[in-house]
Amino acid sequence: MNAYQDLITEYPIFTPKNPWIPHKPVVLEIGCYKGLTLKHLASSHPESDFVGLDLTLKRGVLSYRRTQHLNNVKVGLWDAIDFLSYCPDHSFEGMVILFPDPWPKNKHSQNRLLGSHFFFMAKRKLVPNGYLWIKTDEKSYYESIVHWAQYWRWGTLPECPLIKTTSSFENLFTKQQKKIYESVFSSIS
Numbered sequence: 001m002n003a004y005q006d007l008i009t010e011y012p013i014f015t016p017k018n019p020w021i022p023h024k025p026v027v028l029e030i031g032c033y034k035g036l037t038l039k040h041l042a043s044s045h046p047e048s049d050f051v052g053l054d055l056t057l058k059r060g061v062l063s064y065r066r067t068q069h070l071n072n073v074k075v076g077l078w079d080a081i082d083f084l085s086y087c088p089d090h091s092f093e094g095m096v097i098l099f100p101d102p103w104p105k106n107k108h109s110q111n112r113l114l115g116s117h118f119f120f121m122a123k124r125k126l127v128p129n130g131y132l133w134i135k136t137d138e139k140s141y142y143e144s145i146v147h148w149a150q151y152w153r154w155g156t157l158p159e160c161p162l163i164k165t166t167s168s169f170e171n172l173f174t175k176q177q178k179k180i181y182e183s184v185f186s187s188i189s
């Protein structure tokens with residue numbers, strides 16, 4: 001057992017073995033990493049409840065520690081597709097996915113989170129006027145995201161209802177002067 005493994009039993013981080021589902025619509029951040037964005041969004045929007053999801057124990061624990069003083073945040077360690085499948089329809093008022101793993105090589109592109117299945121399922125899991133805010137630095141990924149959003153008849157919004165925020169990866173890419181692609185999709189066409 002490593003140091004983080006010990007901590008997960010101490011902290012109320014939910015997992016597939018210790019599951020949790022939203023009982024009213026919440027904002028879901030997929031890939032919350034070390035909790036920087038989650039903390040900023042949740043502290044700026046006390047009117048909403050937030051859930052941060054990531055895959056690794058260390059990131060879950062760091063996100064939990066960073067947000068534990070806020071009473072409108074929960075952190076989960078759960079694969080996003082599995083968690084969405086587990087949650088009832090209309091569980092989320094919004095979803096935030098900043099810099100999903102890009103899988104830039106063609107032969108790995110099927111590993112991308114934001115493909116056809118995601119767009120099909122996420123639309124049902126959002127409330128009818130829910131939103132999906134995405135940013136990526138990977139042009140080919142962005143183009144395929146726009147393709148699948150159009151294919152499954154998502155609408156678009158001029159901007160996200162949440163406060164403008166950045167993320168750890170965005171800070172890094174901004175320093176490297178990389179172009180950032182961004183869209184806000186709406187679950188109503």
Ligand SMILES: C[S@@+](CC[C@H](N)C(=O)[O-])C[C@H]1O[C@@H](n2cnc3c(N)ncnc32)[C@H](O)[C@@H]1O
Nearest residue numbers: 031033054055079080098099100101167168169
């Ligand atoms: C490139 S990092 C971006 C982190 C953060 N959003 C940012 O912009 O700084 C992608 C994050 O998504 C997480 N992730 C990847 N696939 C995931 C999945 N299927 N479910 C939940 N989290 C996932 C990774 O563990 C990683 O922390």
